[in-house]
Amino acid sequence: MANSEVSAEVNEAGEKVVTQEDIEAAEKLKNEANTFFKNQHYNEAIELYSKAIEKNPKSAVMYANRSIANMRMENFGYALSDASKAIELDRTYTKAYYRRAAAYMSLGKYKLALKDFEFVTQARPNDQDAKMKYNECNKIVKKIAFEKAISVDKKEVNIADSINLDSMTIEEEYTGPSLEDGKVTLKFVTDLMEHYVAQKKLHRKYAYKILIDVKAYLMKQPSLVDINVPEDQKFTVCGDIHGQFYDLMNIFKLNGLPSPQNPYLFNGDFVDRGSFSVECIFTLFSFKLLYPDHFFMSRGNHETLDMNRVYGFRGEVTSKYTSQMADLFTEVYNWLPLAHCINNRVLVMHGGLFSKDDVMLDDIRKVERNQQPPEDGIMCELLWSDPQPMAGRAPSKRGVGCQFGPDVTANFLQRNRLDYIIRSHEVKNDGYEVAHDGKCITVFSAPNYCDTMGNLGAFITMNGKDLTPNFTTYKAVPHPDVQPMAYAHSFLNMMCQ
Template identity: 75%
Template structure:
């Protein structure tokens, strides 16, 4: 019998027996336990990838211990590999159907992907076998509320009704109070002076007046509605162009990018490649800054949709709660309408394709396929739109199921074939934390850029952005560390959903 520690942070122990007929040597048993103990220490130090490697070594030596899979599942959750987290939790349950932490982990993996009904089944099981467990009951009740809320909203929705949140906004009924001292639109338009004052207001933790906030959202929605799902961008031979990756509500790091690389302008164009919000607790400040620059420089400032520009992600990871706390639930719903119209990809000088996630589970996807995607909706669970937002590269050839549970993983051969088919040089994508803020993969043909340093105040990674010159389109990488911000923790507005995924 192998006695192992219970889940990370718990003081009690459980027993996990190898199955009859297995021939795990005592040496392997002992070494696996050592790997697990070392992995636990790394986990507590928030070095999740190293912890995953050691849990994997423990599993290789002894693959019949449920806790190894459950602990690795927890580490995968921390690195947003929700598909792998689900698989490991399911394996832990397969090995020990009485192992409660396995059900917790599987529920958390489903919650992380917005699969609330599936999560509820596991929480329900835990409450049934542990009827006096207050934590289990709380998680079941909160998840059940979400499931009922979704069912209610679905029941009352009438597809024939075409009136939108934007249609219901009455700007004329909103008055500017005398005590408001923030920036004001000039004849209803964003100016450079407005943007300069807005950024200073946000740096000092002020709030834009709701009338101007709504006006920006309505105007930027109107603009995006006129765009194609694939936007073509022309860069002059001697002109510089900057591509930024995920910002994730880290407003003060966004300001640092502008300090390092200059404010957006007609001579300093930018493309922000999705995931502007969620996780970081200054997402409202980030998105109004970006939307403001989009309205100020519509032909020199671009924004791609990320997987976090969706209602499920926003409800789980904090943005929806942040908007409700700083403004209203109505505005949170209006953001959803705006996000539905964000372009899905941008093509630079007919040579470089930029999307948030990655490439496709099927061959023969062309730029025209992307251009004609009907994007005015929540991301589907499969197909080109889903994969543009969710997919990730892998080092080996071919394709594999996504580590996230959504999208796919694609290899160097897939990238090469896509580029040849569409006569492109390389792709730029974001979506993944990288220690240096960027990564060049697939023989230089697949570049990842991630612009949120010390992601969630825990990862310790650098941020990066890419600059290109039109005549050669060669990427130049600038990296930077995180800058200080007010003492508001990440996901401060995620409320009880954070507890459900712990």
């Protein structure tokens, strides 16, 4: 094509010609975005970084900045894409390699993360921080390789059966809650919550007993649990808790303790990020054992080994108890139900709907869930997918699962004769969001998520007669001076750079 035929704004390769005016405008937008980022307004920052990229698509810095903003919003797929683009534009830009390594780590792709950390250590051999991150990532890669090397068939591995409770002595100085004849009682649970509020620890013997009993119960449950709510009874659905124990206590203060007359469903992501995850999960598991037919728990994407390794739960359990208990938690989480159906009319799952149109409720029932979630398919999508406002489907912003539009939701509901779906998995400023013509509801129950997001928390109540969702919102309550992510993997420090 002759030069005279080329637009003033596009070169022969079809690329935008960046003028000095564009560069200056992009820099101004970037600075505005940086301010929003520092104030933890990540969506606004992403929007402005995107406008800056439109002005100057050749700036690696713009993509790297948008990458970390997407990381903060847990849009790991987008973060990975942006970091890779920044590297494509500037192969020597070490910060972009950091960003991409963080995205890979968040997606459980540790070997790929290690390659990026290795590049940084070679490019900056005197950078002790880079060396530390490389070493930490290398430890995870080696640990996973070791675990695979010594592993046997997963069906033969049974940590619960290897625990010898009789060998565990209750010390005389222990004054905390005690199981009665090995059983959870209402007194035990109320004592346990008071014990935790006082920042004390449950005895390891009782902790192990709860996990063993919960696993035995969950193994008998289907992957899709049917819940019957009588016409005159209230039912409550809560979203992500993420280790925010004191906010969990506030839910019970606002809405009453779980009981046969006040049943609850907690919709996944009980742990990680918040630094009181142990307290959250033992409280919830205790209620599950106390009221098995009136207290329900769905698996979330953070009830998985890869997430627990990175975002704090595994470190917290190992710190407060043992690595053996952390392994037992992984075993228990594998048996959590994947979804619940209320009165054959409302489907509740942590993530969302599917990449295929033909999924029926019976397909969910047939899922073999005793495993870590695969990278695609029904189980993966139940834990990871998100709704989008546009029709159709799109690749997931998280890099796992899919995004589904209102037409996908309507089609699924019609085929399965359902009224609407409830899901969680995403921070919402108001604690909830009603989308897809009222047919797709998101509920998120961790207010001021990670002590940074400023969002409200919410829970949903309904009665069995009409199942109309009612929303209660609330602010975060004070908690002891332990920062979120206190037990998270050290690599996450790089996200603050």
